[in-house]
Amino acid sequence: MNERGFRWTAAALKLHAIARVTVRQQLAYKTDFLLRSVFLLFILYVFVQLWTAAYDGDSSRTIAGFTLKQIVWYLAFTEALTMAGPPLGPRIEEEVKSGDIAVKLTKPLSYVGYHYSSYMAEALFRFAVHLAVGSTIAWSTVGAPAFGLGWMGLLTLSLGAVTVAFLLSAVVALLAFWVEETRGMEFVMQKLQFTIGGMLLPIDLMPEWLQRVCAWLPFQAALYFPAGTAVHFQTAVWLKQLGTQAGWIAGLSAAVIWVYRRGVKKLHVNGG
Amino acid sequence: MFALRTNGLTKTFRVKRKQPGLAGSFRSLLKPAWEEKEAVRGIDLSVAHGETVAFLGPNGAGKSTTIKMLTGILHPTSGDAEVLGIVPWKDRNRLAFRIGAVFGQKSQLWYHLPPMDTFDLISRVYEMRRSDYLARRDDLIDRFELGPYLHTPVRKLSLGERMRCEIAASMLHRPQLLFLDEPTIGLDPVVKARIRDLIRERNRSEGTTVFLTSHDAGDVESLCSRAVVIHHGGVLLDEPVEKVKREVLSRKTVKLTLSESNGAARLPPIAGTRIVRAEGRRYQLSVDLKRTAIDEVLGQLIGRFGLEDVTVEDPDLEEIIKHIYGMKKETGEAG
Numbered sequence: 228m229n230e231r232g233f234r235w236t237a238a239a240l241k242l243h244a245i246a247r248v249t250v251r252q253q254l255a256y257k258t259d260f261l262l263r264s265v266f267l268l269f270i271l272y273v274f275v276q277l278w279t280a281a282y283d284g285d286s287s288r289t290i291a292g293f294t295l296k297q298i299v300w301y302l303a304f305t306e307a308l309t310m311a312g313p314p315l316g317p318r319i320e321e322e323v324k325s326g327d328i329a330v331k332l333t334k335p336l337s338y339v340g341y342h343y344s345s346y347m348a349e350a351l352f353r354f355a356v357h358l359a360v361g362s363t364i365a366w367s368t369v370g371a372p373a374f375g376l377g378w379m380g381l382l383t384l385s386l387g388a389v390t391v392a393f394l395l396s397a398v399v400a401l402l403a404f405w406v407e408e409t410r411g412m413e414f415v416m417q418k419l420q421f422t423i424g425g426m427l428l429p430i431d432l433m434p435e436w437l438q439r440v441c442a443w444l445p446f447q448a449a450l451y452f453p454a455g456t457a458v459h460f461q462t463a464v465w466l467k468q469l470g471t472q473a474g475w476i477a478g479l480s481a482a483v484i485w486v487y488r489r490g491v492k493k494l495h496v497n498g499g
Numbered sequence: 500m501f502a503l504r505t506n507g508l509t510k511t512f513r514v515k516r517k518q519p520g521l522a523g524s525f526r527s528l529l530k531p532a533w534e535e536k537e538a539v540r541g542i543d544l545s546v547a548h549g550e551t552v553a554f555l556g557p558n559g560a561g562k563s564t565t566i567k568m569l570t571g572i573l574h575p576t577s578g579d580a581e582v583l584g585i586v587p588w589k590d591r592n593r594l595a596f597r598i599g600a601v602f603g604q605k606s607q608l609w610y611h612l613p614p615m616d617t618f619d620l621i622s623r624v625y626e627m628r629r630s631d632y633l634a635r636r637d638d639l640i641d642r643f644e645l646g647p648y649l650h651t652p653v654r655k656l657s658l659g660e661r662m663r664c665e666i667a668a669s670m671l672h673r674p675q676l677l678f679l680d681e682p683t684i685g686l687d688p689v690v691k692a693r694i695r696d697l698i699r700e701r702n703r704s705e706g707t708t709v710f711l712t713s714h715d716a717g718d719v720e721s722l723c724s725r726a727v728v729i730h731h732g733g734v735l736l737d738e739p740v741e742k743v744k745r746e747v748l749s750r751k752t753v754k755l756t757l758s759e760s761n762g763a764a765r766l767p768p769i770a771g772t773r774i775v776r777a778e779g780r781r782y783q784l785s786v787d788l789k790r791t792a793i794d795e796v797l798g799q800l801i802g803r804f805g806l807e808d809v810t811v812e813d814p815d816l817e818e819i820i821k822h823i824y825g826m827k828k829e830t831g832e833a834g
Contacts, residue, residue, distance in 0.1 A: 244623035255611035332572045335595035
């Protein structure tokens, strides 16, 4: 193996080790999982009631191409993804404020890579648990899913979706190198994901002008793509969405690296 | 050959100056006022391989900022530094393989997992060969006596047990240079002594260069051969610890409580000893080691009084630094 290959292998092994230890640490948070599952149950119950009212309880009716069953399953998927995301912003902000970042920066390890690996492991682990809980609720209220290749669409696009969600959070979180408080910006970012990201309702149900705006923003790649494709699988759309996600991942990664490199030079490590 | 060398190392922070009152807060929003704070001012320093250096100073003197520049975390405002032949802030990743760092108030151990998990992770992060890691880990477990709590979640360990794990973790990859920032802070005297033994032993057996900051004069005395004192961001004193001990660390503090059987008896004057504080049966004495030995003082006390409690302590480092600062000023004025 040449030097370059060796470096990439070593980096992959490090990220794998971080992911592994993150999942192990997650297993210590049993109460947290239980509480989140109860909350998911509550949220989905409210949504099922709302959408059943909107459809007049008619399971054959479609709104913007979605049946009641598809809407409920769509919401189960977006909720499972949304609730899977770890609180990256507060973590990075706390590391910068307390000076704990010093411990990570003295290791032969990419700081952003560390957080990415940890975020992915935690998010995918939580997603699996939430998906199981959400599926149970959706199944029991609107019936069994029959999405065929949609499942493959969900899983493949979810990987990119979690990555896009990480990068969006990371751009904001890394601003902690300059400003003392990033929670406000994180709040706005989160709410944008909830609304124009398609968490509360599929983008297809929004006014046409808003759909055109959403098409140019990264938020749909973090929620709408996997959930929408899961319930409405079309190969051409799936491939296009994978391409769009890849584009956003490339663009946002460049932004994260740029912000990090500038920020780390401005770093004022607190705490002694 | 130097383990580290600095030349005019300076770090200035731009700090927002808060104006008083609510109106001042609004004014700061519209027109923020900034001031330059010089945390480190032109430090020139060189440390040889295998040396054990205490880097001392009062709070805010610039110790931690200097360590953070030497580990590549902070970029200096001006000046140069080389650590193991590497400019830290330019090649932090490459340097990280060769140095270790322990920040006494910050942990590298995963809080909810046993130390063993962090050790495994560190072996991957430092790209250690599996067989090498296992042998090294077992050796450190043995030397640091970590066996009994290796599989206990870190949150359930005492501070002393956790610090032993922290230091073992920082030595896993055989660093050539170990930065220790307050490694014994908050520990009881027995654990402090154990940690010092372990660090000293690593320095002797592996030639690890030790660069230590501490507020504990005991750390300096028992671990380091050289003391560098900084104050207001600049080097105030750079001398062998033996000389500092002779000239500055020449006092010990004895705290004692006389037993009730002594009635109203008062402590008589003891040569070389000054009573700093007396409250009822409790006394604090300052013993000048150049004039009398601790065992002589204790011998006299035990021979004449019943004692309920007695402790011998090093003087507070802040006091020592003030003393050095005073001495330097006097020398400067005299010169």
